[in-house]
Amino acid sequence: MEKRTFLKTGLLLTVGAAMAPLIKACKSGNKAAATNAGMTIPPPKLRRTTPFTLPALPYDTGALEPHIDKMTMEIHHGKHHQGYVNKLNAAVKDTVYAEYELDDIIARVTTADAEKNVRNNAGGHWNHSLFWQVMAPDGGGKPGGQLASGINAAFGSFEQFQTAFSDASKSVFGSGWAWLCVGKDKSLFITTTPNQDNPMMLQIASNPGTPILGLDVWEHAYYLKHQNKRADYISTFFNVINWNEVGRLFDKAMFG
């Protein structure tokens, strides 16, 4: 090979290798028409000009005692969730996602290795932002309104829903989430996702839908109080579910 040709080829290969993750991210990020179980990725709401920030808790860190302890809430919100926010800001830098809103990132992110940090930290930010809202100090009891009818229609009764949701939460192997979702056909269903994935990740989720309730079953969510007893944590979660908020999300997903 002539020296000049070699230098040129060598340079191209180097630039090519450096650009590959970015190009990959751009390609998948721009894939706008993909559908999953009838759900289509909506056009992006360009553009976001400020970094992601940690949303304030809608109650005091000790407000969910004795069901969820104050120290767990302090670490879970102040350290774990803050960590996802910080890492997400770093992960989207210089990618196609840099100016996307969180929902738009979630809908587009793929399983590509180059997007792993975006996937994990966008999911972490989205999932916890929902999680804090679907709990409340005066929570628990049973849902009312349209949601009560929806749950009865889908699961037979509230008690049957509670059993199914608890079983799904226990079934997550390792770290992940259990969800109550509204599907494209407007029916309620329960699903789980590993790690920080969620059902709005249309390029990833095996059962896509709009989550209206989510339960974090990572050990960091319960280990300080319940140690290895995930079942106790799942059972106590039902004492703090904010059914008013879950009902509002249900109505929004069902009726716009």
Ligand code: MN3
């Ligand atoms: Mn968590």
